Amino acid sequence: MQSTDAVRLLTETVRSGGATLSLPVTTLPPGDDTPKLAGVDQLIGxxxxxHPCCAPRVTNIHRIAELIDGTVVPAGDTFSLNDAAGERTRSAGFVPAPAIVDGELEDQLGGGVSQFSTTLFNAAWFAGLDIREHQPHSLYTSRYPPGREATLDWRSIDQVIHNDTEAPFVIRVRTTDTSVTVGIYGHTGNREVESVTGPxxxxxxxxxxxxxxxxVKQDGAERGADTLNWTYQGLD
Structure with missing residues (x-):
């Protein structure tokens, strides 16, 4: 029964001078005593x-952002961007746009989603998360941090992030006509991350x-270090 129906019946009973009222009820199962976001209390990265506005690639950036926004990765689990976003097809809302294929720019369904992948990579990088798989572009694009970027190709090039914390993390995304922002919420305590880009x-x-x-430092002690080496074959 809807709450509005219950209020109506109660009102009618009182107005008619009735002293009792019987209402049908629905028995619900107990709630989850371990909510999937338990322990999430920090913006960790x-x-x-x-990007310029209005190009077809922006449609693809916004579409993959919609698909990933709100994704929860439990403690100890691994996130695959390809698995979470699915194949980039017209029916999934993606359109043709320029992408780097074998060192050349050509139109491809979902072209431009690497901008989202790069944004996610950097959020995870500065969260100190365990990035197990990623690949930069063959050609350097000036809108991305050199060496700290990640292309994406269905079933060929993925980005895989392992949640090595004791809490789940959730990926939130916000887009504008000219930007995409990824925030990762979880719990890493006083973890500190220092990133240095060489010449x-x-x-x-x-x-x-x-x-x-x-x-990456945890509680003031070094937890681990990562080194990325990449050679760009040219400029896009």
């Missing part, structure tokens, strides 16, 4: 990237080699 070491065709290092 966030990042924003920017660009030039290669042929405008490419360069870059090294990025990350040091």
């Amino acid at each position: 966030t990042f924003t990237t920017y 660009r070491r030039p290669r042929d065709n405008g490419g360069f080699r870059i090294t990025v290092t990350r040091t």
